[in-house]
Amino acid sequence: MKKAIQYFLIVVTLSFSTLVSMAQTPNQLFEEARTSFTMMDYVSAIAKLDAAIESSPNQSYYYHFRGMSYFMMKDYPSASKDYRKALELNPNEATTQYSLGLCEMMNRNYAAAIAPLSKAIELNPNYAKAYQDRADIYMNLGDYEKAKPDYEKLLSINPNNFSAKDGLEIAEMYLSNGDNNPAITPNTNQNNTQPTNTNPATNVAEVKPTTNTKEPTKEVIPTTENPVIGKLNTTPEEETTPTDPIDERLAIFWISPDPDEFDGKSFVAESDIIDIKLKALSTTPLEENQFSIVLNGQDYAPKFNEIQIRSKQNSSTFTYTNRIKLKETPNHINTLQIKLTKGTQVVASTTLQIFYNPAKPNLHVISIGTKPLNLKYPDKDAKDFADLFANQAGSSDQQLFGQVHVKSLVGEAATSSEIQGLLEEYKFTHDVSPRDLLIVFLSSHGFMYNEEFRIQGNEYDPRRKRTTSVSYNSIIRNLNDMECKKLVMIDACQSGGAKASTEEIYEAIAELNQAQNGITTITSSSKDQLSYEDTTWENGAFTEAIINGLQNAQADENKDDIISVQELFDYVRMQVPQMVRKVKNEIQTPNITSNELGDLPFYLIQK
Numbered sequence: 001m002k003k004a005i006q007y008f009l010i011v012v013t014l015s016f017s018t019l020v021s022m023a024q025t026p027n028q029l030f031e032e033a034r035t036s037f038t039m040m041d042y043v044s045a046i047a048k049l050d051a052a053i054e055s056s057p058n059q060s061y062y063y064h065f066r067g068m069s070y071f072m073m074k075d076y077p078s079a080s081k082d083y084r085k086a087l088e089l090n091p092n093e094a095t096t097q098y099s100l101g102l103c104e105m106m107n108r109n110y111a112a113a114i115a116p117l118s119k120a121i122e123l124n125p126n127y128a129k130a131y132q133d134r135a136d137i138y139m140n141l142g143d144y145e146k147a148k149p150d151y152e153k154l155l156s157i158n159p160n161n162f163s164a165k166d167g168l169e170i171a172e173m174y175l176s177n178g179d180n181n182p183a184i185t186p187n188t189n190q191n192n193t194q195p196t197n198t199n200p201a202t203n204v205a206e207v208k209p210t211t212n213t214k215e216p217t218k219e220v221i222p223t224t225e226n227p228v229i230g231k232l233n234t235t236p237e238e239e240t241t242p243t244d245p246i247d248e249r250l251a252i253f254w255i256s257p258d259p260d261e262f263d264g265k266s267f268v269a270e271s272d273i274i275d276i277k278l279k280a281l282s283t284t285p286l287e288e289n290q291f292s293i294v295l296n297g298q299d300y301a302p303k304f305n306e307i308q309i310r311s312k313q314n315s316s317t318f319t320y321t322n323r324i325k326l327k328e329t330p331n332h333i334n335t336l337q338i339k340l341t342k343g344t345q346v347v348a349s350t351t352l353q354i355f356y357n358p359a360k361p362n363l364h365v366i367s368i369g370t371k372p373l374n375l376k377y378p379d380k381d382a383k384d385f386a387d388l389f390a391n392q393a394g395s396s397d398q399q400l401f402g403q404v405h406v407k408s409l410v411g412e413a414a415t416s417s418e419i420q421g422l423l424e425e426y427k428f429t430h431d432v433s434p435r436d437l438l439i440v441f442l443s444s445h446g447f448m449y450n451e452e453f454r455i456q457g458n459e460y461d462p463r464r465k466r467t468t469s470v471s472y473n474s475i476i477r478n479l480n481d482m483e484c485k486k487l488v489m490i491d492a493c494q495s496g497g498a499k500a501s502t503e504e505i506y507e508a509i510a511e512l513n514q515a516q517n518g519i520t521t522i523t524s525s526s527k528d529q530l531s532y533e534d535t536t537w538e539n540g541a542f543t544e545a546i547i548n549g550l551q552n553a554q555a556d557e558n559k560d561d562i563i564s565v566q567e568l569f570d571y572v573r574m575q576v577p578q579m580v581r582k583v584k585n586e587i588q589t590p591n592i593t594s595n596e597l598g599d600l601p602f603y604l605i606q607k
Contacts (some may be wrong), residue, residue: 026056060089144171208536251281263496284472360402361435369443370458379410381443381543416457423478436484545572563603
């Protein structure tokens with residue numbers, strides 16, 4: 001019934017859209033569809049794409065984007081049909097090949113998914129998500145020999161890919177025991193197996209209009225865990241045959257936090273409670289009492305009885321999760337090890353070192369705004385942003401931060417050399433610890449030059465583009481020298497002439513952020529969009545929404561008087577499009593890249 005209602009809405013919307021499209025070009029309809037998709041209005045996106053396709057039926061990316069919309073509505077057969085049509089028109093688009101493979105996985109046609117995933121890899125040899133999904137399918141089919149090189153390739157792309165480490169270790173374990181059965185045929189009626197990532201939004205690949213379809217696009221390496229799924233075709237006899245204790249396969253290793261990720265350094269805990277997750281291997285089922293915890297060299301019984309042991313049907317891999325309360329120690333170091341005991345066998349995880357200091361973190365805010373001739377408010381944006389954090393410090397238990405350091409660089413002072421110098425010297429002039437949060441706010445013109453995204457200094461001269469601007473890459477390099485959490489907010493207003501470069505800017509930011517750890521960037525607009533300011537707000541729309549969200553508590557979605565990074569982004573993502581549409585009759589949608597901070601609280605509402 002729900003599906004019928006959805007299609008009724010599509011038909012009704014299509015009737016209206018058909019009338020509107022008489023005065024619109026297909027590309028205009030496509031842009032409106034992308035906006036609807038961004039706002040999660042997939043019914044409207046499909047209707048607009050229907051009209052665009054009717055007028056221009058040979059544009060492959062129209063079909064791809066409509067396939068994405070169907071995918072988000074979980075109508076996988078329709079999505080698959082559109083992806084296949086897009087590939088008829090442009091067979092060399094790697095993202096469409098991957099999306100088709102993903103559809104086959106969602107339809108549980110695992111063997112059929114291998115061909116498009118392999119084609120995606122052929123077109124883009126560094127397509128991480130395609131390698132991940134294909135490796136997991138091979139694991140499901142019991143073909144560990146083919147799964148192994150895919151996991152190895154994933155680790156060459158991203159050495160910190162936990163799911164690839166997990167998968168490779170399991171594949172090698174089976175191969176070392178002589179287990180490999182590439183002849184296994186998938187059973188498409190199995191109900192216990194899901195695709196690698198069951199959240200479609202993390203998998204749907206967007207294809208952009210391009211004239212060079214053979215050039216592989218850069219892919220974002222997924223940060224979500226990909227559990228290795230058990231064999232599809234294990235027989236009951238294989239599962240119930242008793243295993244001789246001598247041949248018992250028993251192992252345990254960290255998933256998160258993972259000691260290998262820290263290169264010998266301690267994991268920094270933000271509170272006295274940490275959630276842990278480990279993977280255990282066993283040919284027979286495991287129980288809670290077979291796991292034990294050693295904290296600081298002593299047996300430990302958790303106060304929070306939140307032990308969970310999960311395993312997919314017919315799988316020899318088990319996920320162990322628990323919640324541990326840390327202790328205050330003289331050197332602020334806790335050591336944690338998990339042991340697994342089965343019969344006479346005892347295996348132990350690597351020892352995890354945890355740095356825990358109950359002292360409050362500090363907040364560092366660097367707010368930069370130029371005053372270009374053709375914009376009114378970048379300098380005011382920066383001043384107003386800095387003012388938001390003046391009352392966030394204090395020793396009271398009610399405050400989030402022990403100290404708040406705010407540094408503003410605005411107007412004529414915000415030259416390219418001063419911007420670069422401030423960011424470069426900050427690590428020497430301020431004591432920044434791994435527990436601290438650094439927020440960098442930038443409001444100015446942004447532009448692309450020699451394939452680099454650059455921020456104009458106040459003295460910007462188009463005849464001296466490089467020397468009167470600061471590259472975003474250099475900003476990131478300076479931030480990387482400070483071992484703390486980093487949040488970058490960019491209100492990079494564009495002049496009309498820069499419109500063609502906004503997509504390149506978006507991709508440059510995303511690429512750099514994916515190459516670095518610990519940086520979250522929120523930009524004022526998305527691909528192909530401008531950022532707007534207006535006398536109505538006396539700020540940029542993006543900055544105005546931030547002010548309303550924090551100072552006026554509008555972003556406090558759960559009403560707990562504390563605003564997190566995710567809450568603020570959710571608020572500005574909804575408010576900015578409405579503000580700009582009302583005042584400018586234009587489209588502007590803020591975007592976030594690699595949000596590693598997630599629900600980190602960073603702003604306390606003052607009563």
